[in-house]
Amino acid sequence: MNLHLHDTVGYQGIGFGVEGILDYDLGGRVLHLARLRGAGEVRYLEIAASDISGRLLLFSEIQALDITTPPPATIDHGGESFLLKLSGAATVVATGTTPGRESGACSLWRYRAAGDRFLQIESWPDRVRMLEGATVHRSMLEMRPTTLKDS
Numbered sequence: 001m002n003l004h005l006h007d008t009v010g011y012q013g014i015g016f017g018v019e020g021i022l023d024y025d026l027g028g029r030v031l032h033l034a035r036l037r038g039a040g041e042v043r044y045l046e047i048a049a050s051d052i053s054g055r056l057l058l059f060s061e062i063q064a065l066d067i068t069t070p071p072p073a074t075i076d077h078g079g080e081s082f083l084l085k086l087s088g089a090a091t092v093v094a095t096g097t098t099p100g101r102e103s104g105a106c107s108l109w110r111y112r113a114a115g116d117r118f119l120q121i122e123s124w125p126d127r128v129r130m131l132e133g134a135t136v137h138r139s140m141l142e143m144r145p146t147t148l149k150d151s
Helices: none
Strands: 008-011 014-026 029-038 041-046 055-062 074-077 080-096 104-113 117-123 128-137 141-144
Touching: 014 041, 014 104, 029 080, 041 128, 055 117, 080 117
Parallel strands: none
Antiparallel strands: 008 014, 008 141, 014 029, 014 080, 029 041, 041 055, 055 128, 074 080, 080 104, 104 117, 117 128
């Protein structure tokens, strides 16, 4: 799936515009997140290179949990136990509007809980940022590419 700046993603009756793209390179493994904004909400959609399962990860930013970095291997949050699945130092390339997440370096930890729920912790030079979300089936999202108008 390819998303570009200014494309629109429809989800649950809201048209979210793609404001920014974040590429996290964790030493060869690259995670691509699109920053989406619509109806006063901000979401982050993981743009999977191969979408074999038909599911995509959709995050919302949450207040930082009361933990230190590096975080433990297991985090209890929202009545669920999240287990560490991925971590490392990341080189980030930001394109478009991505407030608080600029090109540079951060440390990243991604956790998974039952029901395909995820927690992502990012340690940036200025603060720790956290995302929480779940996978949604691809059929629940409507991707609409931006159309360029002739001048």
